[in-house]
Amino acid sequence: MKFLFNSADAYLQQSDWRDFALIKFCLFSMGVIAGILLPPKAKKPAIITAAVVFVATYIPLMVKYGKIVVGMLKGTEQTAE
Numbered sequence: 001m002k003f004l005f006n007s008a009d010a011y012l013q014q015s016d017w018r019d020f021a022l023i024k025f026c027l028f029s030m031g032v033i034a035g036i037l038l039p040p041k042a043k044k045p046a047i048i049t050a051a052v053v054f055v056a057t058y059i060p061l062m063v064k065y066g067k068i069v070v071g072m073l074k075g076t077e078q079t080a081e
Contacts, residue, residue: 031050038046 035043035046
């Protein structure tokens with residue numbers, strides 16, 4: 001398991017925003033495929049769960065990004081927490 005985390009850290013260090021965009025598109029496409037394959041009865045709970053997860057992850061990401069932007073505008077780069 002440690003090797004898996006170390007290799008993921010190495011991958012992240014060697015990646016730029018384009019790589020992360022590709023990962024996001026890949027995961028989004030997987031989610032669309034899963035959504036299409038869900039039976040009609042299960043779609044509403046899946047949509048609600050996805051919306052909750054989206055909000056719960058989007059807010060902290062944007063707060064962190066906002067801190068970095070503010071730090072750059074003030075001339076002092078903020079480090080990741």
